[in-house]
Amino acid sequence: MLETVIQQALNALQLGSYYSLIALGYCLVYGVLLLINFAHGDIFMVGAYIAFFAATYIMGQHALIPPNSPIMVKLVFAGFFALIVTAAVSFAIKKKPQAPGRKNYSYPAILGGIFITVTAAIYYWGQGMKLETGADKILVFAVTMPLTMILTSVVGVFIERVAYKPLRLKGANRLYVVITALMMGIILEYGNLSLLGTSRLSYPTLLPRVVFDVAGAKISITKLTAIAASFLMFALLQWIVTRTKLGMAMRAVSYDKFAVPLMGIPLDAVIVFTFFLGSSMAGMAGMLYAMNFPVLDPFMGALVGWKAFVAAVVGGIGDIRGAFVGGFLLAFLEVIVAAVFSSELRDLISFTILLGILTWKPTGLFGKPKTTKI
Amino acid sequence: MLSVTNLKVKYGNIEALHGVSFTVNKGEIVTLIGANGAGKTTTLLSIARLGPPEGPKVIQGDIAFDGASLLNMPAHLVVANLHMVLVPEGRHIFGNLSVMDNLTLATYARKDKENLPRDLDFVFELFPRLGERRKQRAESLSGGEQQMLAVSRALMSGAEFILLDEPSMGLAPLLMYDMFRSLKRLNQQGMTILLVEQNARLALDFAHRGYVLDTGRIVAEGPCDELRDNPEVKKAYLGG
């Protein structure tokens, strides 16, 4: 009995970690722009696909690019990864203030050197790569995860730039922006469908098939990774919004957008950062989800996205703790209902309960009427 | 330092300023007085480059800082590069952040990080009540304290020129005089101030020079003592 309870709790934690990661993205964008980004569930789907192509490419299966693809394609891929490494290095060593009037060339030279070296290394490494052993695959996982997060956030930020920003500059009513978000979601779904057809891709196994025993209940490394990742991301996000200036600026925007430029803060940078954070977490969720439910299809983001959105609202949209807790709350409800009643009744009953919570507390569990949004 | 020439601005299709010209020199306190709806806030928003959709759009004329037009400069660079900072009407403090976080956020674009501790000490010396409440959520401050915070934020962002929009609004008389004493002190230390006020008597006592704005036009200007004795100004703004 206890064993079953723990097993179900672990299942709920795993499910909740996807909901939470996605809900956090809804919450951030809503807090900053008062925009319900309905494309966010599909960003999650895009993340899963990116994770698929990144992992299979790195593993030398070349799903996207055939093994005899032109040298340029391989170089672009290598260059892209090198760019990430270079950016990370430049962030770590930070530019020292230089004397006025004197130009200091060592900094760009160092970064340029790193960039070229890493590009070359990856290029040659990629040539004869055949990743077979377990340790190799963990390496693939370690590379694919940040790559997925960055590429997914590029997609998210791109959508903001081309679809939402022009509307915002024209002062369009929020309703139009929300409708645009819905359309972007549909474009992503059917864009994917037309690009890749209805083929359901199956995700390669990256982490070793080790299963831990928790008081009789079983949990695989892959599941454990998903749970740990969501808690780590939440902690990181909490740190960002309370301790860093950009994070504080996000909270400031959510309270009073008007005064933010008066602090010398470019509003656009805050918005881009918000989409970057939200989409990279969706990308992470997409990859973790694909690793646990290894069949990908273009519409996988729709229902999960909707559920995460509801979770964010029930938690109190605009409060990251609310979004995080809301995701787990929904997962536990679903698992409990499925266990006590049946899985056909799962969504019906759990959403009825959520409806009850909202009726009792319309601002959500953590929401305060009006004042704060993040 | 700042010169506004023949400025015309619109909100949508409605023209709110019909050719406003004035100057502010370094180290001066200049006031812009006028009745409600005269266009004072509109003028400051234009200078601070807070444009559409919420703000006004400049359609004619120029705003120049040290001789260079700033019409194409985004709002955050006016603060970061020119050190000209608006303390907006209604304060617009970030109520969900602590007092300290409000002040920290204002240093976002500062390049002279080494001066921050000195500036923070100065702010808490100028407004000791903020120092006592540095951990509180800014929302929980009284109106006067919020105004102090709004001014302090401008100081922390490295302002050398502040644009104040009705800093006396909603303050009890005692607090109001306190506030203006602090502002005077700032000016004595070299701060240039452009003050917008509905309370004309207070503004004319405080500033060196003034301009009177009426429905989007400057109708009188001069040193404050002259404006105080101007019969029209007396009648319209000083209650006879």
Ligand SMILES: Nc1ncnc2c1ncn2[C@@H]1O[C@H](COP(=O)(O)OP(=O)(O)O)[C@@H](O)[C@H]1O
């Ligand atoms: N956001 C806005 N949209 C349209 N008209 C506005 C807006 N803000 C101000 N106005 C109009 O511009 C004029 C000047 O307003 P304002 O600059 O706020 O005056 P003041 O600050 O002197 O009281 C008023 O007629 C006001 O109705």
Ligand SMILES: [Mg+2]
């Ligand atoms: Mg006004």
